[in-house]
Amino acid sequence: MEPLEDSGDESAIEEAESYADLAAQAAAAMGRDDLSRRIANAKVRLKNPDATIAVVGEFKQGKSSLINALLGESICPVDDDIATSTLTILRYAEEPRVVAWEVEDGERRKREYGLADLPGLVTEQSGPASRRLELVEVYLPNPLLERGVTVVDTPGANGIRPGYTAIVLGYLQAVHGAIFVTDASSPLTHEELAFLKGAAETAPATVVALSKTDMFPHWREVHAANGDLLETAGLAVECVPVSSALREAALAGRDADLNGESGFPALIQFLEEKVVRRMTAIAVGGVLDAAVVSLGEMQVATRTGLEARLSPGTMEERLQASREAKARLDRLRQGNARWPTVMNDGLTELVARVDHRFRRRMRDLQRHADDEIAKGDPKTAWAGLTVYVREQAAEGARDVVREMEAGADGVAQQVTSLLAEEDFLIGSAVGSRPALDLSNYWAPRPLSMPSVASTVGMGLSGLRGAQGGLILLGVMTGLAGIALSTGVLLGVAAVFGGKQVLDERKRQVAVRRQEARTAIRQFLDEAEFEVNKALRDLSREQNRRLRDHYNERISERIRTCTETVATLERALQENGAAREAQIKELREQDARIATVLERLLQRRSEIAGPAGPS
Numbered sequence: 342m343e344p345l346e347d348s349g350d351e352s353a354i355e356e357a358e359s360y361a362d363l364a365a366q367a368a369a370a371m372g373r374d375d376l377s378r379r380i381a382n383a384k385v386r387l388k389n390p391d392a393t394i395a396v397v398g399e400f401k402q403g404k405s406s407l408i409n410a411l412l413g414e415s416i417c418p419v420d421d422d423i424a425t426s427t428l429t430i431l432r433y434a435e436e437p438r439v440v441a442w443e444v445e446d447g448e449r450r451k452r453e454y455g456l457a458d459l460p461g462l463v464t465e466q467s468g469p470a471s472r473r474l475e476l477v478e479v480y481l482p483n484p485l486l487e488r489g490v491t492v493v494d495t496p497g498a499n500g501i502r503p504g505y506t507a508i509v510l511g512y513l514q515a516v517h518g519a520i521f522v523t524d525a526s527s528p529l530t531h532e533e534l535a536f537l538k539g540a541a542e543t544a545p546a547t548v549v550a551l552s553k554t555d556m557f558p559h560w561r562e563v564h565a566a567n568g569d570l571l572e573t574a575g576l577a578v579e580c581v582p583v584s585s586a587l588r589e590a591a592l593a594g595r596d597a598d599l600n601g602e603s604g605f606p607a608l609i610q611f612l613e614e615k616v617v618r619r620m621t622a623i624a625v626g627g628v629l630d631a632a633v634v635s636l637g638e639m640q641v642a643t644r645t646g647l648e649a650r651l652s653p654g655t656m657e658e659r660l661q662a663s664r665e666a667k668a669r670l671d672r673l674r675q676g677n678a679r680w681p682t683v684m685n686d687g688l689t690e691l692v693a694r695v696d697h698r699f700r701r702r703m704r705d706l707q708r709h710a711d712d713e714i715a716k717g718d719p720k721t722a723w724a725g726l727t728v729y730v731r732e733q734a735a736e737g738a739r740d741v742v743r744e745m746e747a748g749a750d751g752v753a754q755q756v757t758s759l760l761a762e763e764d765f766l767i768g769s770a771v772g773s774r775p776a777l778d779l780s781n782y783w784a785p786r787p788l789s790m791p792s793v794a795s796t797v798g799m800g801l802s803g804l805r806g807a808q809g810g811l812i813l814l815g816v817m818t819g820l821a822g823i824a825l826s827t828g829v830l831l832g833v834a835a836v837f838g839g840k841q842v843l844d845e846r847k848r849q850v851a852v853r854r855q856e857a858r859t860a861i862r863q864f865l866d867e868a869e870f871e872v873n874k875a876l877r878d879l880s881r882e883q884n885r886r887l888r889d890h891y892n893e894r895i896s897e898r899i900r901t902c903t904e905t906v907a908t909l910e911r912a913l914q915e916n917g918a919a920r921e922a923q924i925k926e927l928r929e930q931d932a933r934i935a936t937v938l939e940r941l942l943q944r945r946s947e948i949a950g951p952a953g954p955s
Contacts, residue, residue: 354387354621356944357628363937364632367639367930371904375897376635383631392620394612395493395513397540398522399533403552406585407522408494410605412483413592417494418460427463427474429494433487434480442475449475463494490617518616519544520608524553525560525582529567534574541578546615549580550608555587581608629945636938638901643934646908647927650920660909667902673760673895680756684887687752692880695744699872702737703865706730710861718850719857730861734868741872742879749883756891 361380368376396404405417408431417429439454441462454462462477486492493516513519519540523533529549541547551567554560560582567580583604591600600606645663649656672678713726915923 353625357387357625358384360632360937360941360944361628364635364941367934367937368635371639371642373635373639373900373904375900376638379893379897380628380631380635383628386624386627387621391489391491392518392616393491393493393516394518394520394616395495395516395544396520396522397495397513402522402524403585404494404522407520407550407552407583408492410583410585410588410592410603411492411609412481412485414481414483416456416459416479416481418463428476428496429463429479430476431479431481431483431486431492431494433483433489435482436480437482438480440478440480442477444475488617489620490612513540513544516544517620518546518548518612520548520550520612522550522552523567525551525557525563526553528563529570534570534576537571537576537578538574541576545619546611547578548608548611548615549578551580551582552585554582554604555584579611581611583608626945629941633938633941633945634897636934636941638897640931640934640938642901642904642908643927643931645905646912647924647931649909650912650915650924650927653920656909656913660906660913663902663905663909667899667906670895670899670902674892674899680759680891681888683759684752684756684891685884687755688749688880688884688887691745691748691752692876695741695748696873696876698744699737699741700869703734703869706733706737707862707865711858714854714857714861719853720850723857726857727861730864734865738868738872738875741876745876745879745883749887752883753887756887760891 361384365377365380368374368380396408398404405419408417409415409419412431416431437456439456439459439462441452441454443450443452456479459477459479462474521533521537521540523529529537537547537549549567549571551560551564557563564580564582571578571580581604584602587599587603588605590596591603645659649659673680710726710730713722716722719726912920912923
């Protein structure tokens, strides 16, 4: 039994491939190997649409079991006492292997392991104190993964805390779908609903998997209650009851009825319709775009040659115009061209602007934390304060990525407008970016808490205060010749001892406040360091993508102009019979290109809806 059924978009894929093949054949016939490569690169994504699905939720809700049931094989470790603690990414490969990204002694290393080592890597088992795992990648020859699906198993949390929410929403910003796993023991909590609201706003498609229905006889009541809660919260999120145990038994026994009872066909259908087909539609759109652009380039060269032969008197003028156009395009590839300067300046200003905004946000967050710490004893407010700081820092990091995305689009539009002044029309080259995650950099230091030693120390401070008060009082009364009763002496001792205790308490609160300020400042400094690095990486990646995109398009247009100039130069040497033969051939070629291009543009507009590329 296949983990995912065949997609209903096979006809669309075949149609896109046929159009791409027609465009590639036309490009090959005209000697345009550059356009043929463009089309071939776009076709690769049809076989691997790259649909990423994240599985999120609390500890011990059945996330790993659900992933195993989806894949149809036991890969992720499942244990009653040990939970997944490391971000795990499952991808397709012909040969199984495990790749772990580790930070050891301050250095990031990539190490390969076997599948047998996976449980020790991704679960809460002890390891060297000097080693920290960032993530684990698992490569498998699995039918679901072979379709271009990537599954992400995220660490859980003991309750959906705001800090956990912020981190996981960072993961969801980089994926195409999310499965929130909650077991059938009880309805969704307020915290889970709050998390689902953020997830539904972040991930393009979100579904709730009500797990362990085989263990809880009242799961139907819980399922109905979840539906009411989601509706009341205004969340258009589907809740699907599933049983990983029944799915496993169904796959083992090839029992279709038991498989239907497991609930997984409904979950698979959701993923198929809302995630896989969406990414397939984007891949189809990319192929059609490549074919449209390539046929457009060929149409320019074909019609220029045809029109020149139909109007021989304008041939010299057309030849000169084509040479001038080629010269302008050649200048666009030179070091003094304006568009690289505009692009580089725009990205530099963007990084400076985003970095300043993030640093300002961290400074305001630091001041807010300092004010909260100064209001009372951090011992009582520390838990809530660290959650707030963690959430705000993670939200700031996600905003950095979003601002860089939007800003890079703006830079691309500036470059496009500049190139349009040279009669060179082109679209934006900015694509999606992975979200920035701060989970590996948050390790709040515990504040010093009251212990037996500190209690004894405070008691000794009180005794020292009482003793000092009695000695001072004894000296003073001795000099004055006054005799005091035992009760008065004890009262004086209590006053002096109490004052010493209060002073000691104030001192310990001051120490805790300083420790709290230091811990939060260290975290925010680490956050700024990581975000600054991420900004530089994003800027370099966007610079490279924009540069390569525009250089490739300019090279294609230069190739078109070169072909046009060569065609016109040949036309000048043709006699009447040769010219007529060329006119006939070019008309037929232009008609073929126009027919395919018209059908392509119509088909492209049909799929450019919500499911298509944005």
